[in-house]
Amino acid sequence: xxxxxxADGGPRLSVPGLQVSLSHTARHxxxxxxxxxxGVDLCEPAAAPAVRRAAIHVxxxxxxxxxxxxxxxxTAAWALKEAAVKAGRQSLFGEAxxxxxxxxxxxxxxxxxxxVLVGSAGTAALAVVLP
Numbered sequence: 001x002x003x004x005x006x007a008d009g010g011p012r013l014s015v016p017g018l019q020v021s022l023s024h025t026a027r028h029x030x031x032x033x034x035x036x037x038x039g040v041d042l043c044e045p046a047a048a049p050a051v052r053r054a055a056i057h058v059x060x061x062x063x064x065x066x067x068x069x070x071x072x073x074x075t076a077a078w079a080l081k082e083a084a085v086k087a088g089r090q091s092l093f094g095e096a097x098x099x100x101x102x103x104x105x106x107x108x109x110x111x112x113x114x115x116v117l118v119g120s121a122g123t124a125a126l127a128v129v130l131p
Contacts, residue, residue, distance in 0.1 A: 008091070021086050028121045030128075037131050039086030042124040043075040051078045058082075058097045066105050072125065076118055077102060079127035084110055087129040 002014040013020040013031075021032045021040040025047075032040035043051065048071035055064055055074070058081055067077035081097055090096030101111035108118040108127070115130040 021083070023083075023086075025124050028124050030121060030126055032128050034130060037087050037089065039083040039088070039127075039129045041079040041082040041086065041127050042121060043079040043082070044124045045071040045075050046123075047078075048074050051075055058092055060098065060101060063102045066102060073105060076108075076125040076127070077105060079125040080105070080108055080110070080116065080118055080129070083127040083129040084114060084116075087114070087131050 004012045004014055006012045011022055013022065015033065017035070018033050019036060019038050021038050023030045023040050023042045025042050025044045028042050030040045030042050032038045051074055055078070059067065059077065063077060063081070067074040080102055081100065082092060084100040085092055085096050088096060088100070103109040103111055108116045110116055110129065117128040119126050
């Protein structure tokens, strides 16, 4: 295994024959490993104010409606969207987030038949997506 740097400066693990996705908060780290594309993300409820400001660029209006209930729901929606974009090996900046739609949060459901897991890691929302 090698830890390399992506073009955007983020870390990238190289494991022969496997895909790896990384995420971290100040308190938690998540790693998802799969034989095909995979995305993982963590988001703390304390990040809700920043997520709310950025959501207009990443979450569609219907997704923001789903997530308006509480900071926990908003950060779970953010983690789900970011994990889905990572699974597609895309960036949150640009059009990639618009191509993945959150259909429901309970149970979590994404457009395009993606397999989804949403849970928690300590206080953080945890999302894993397999396309």
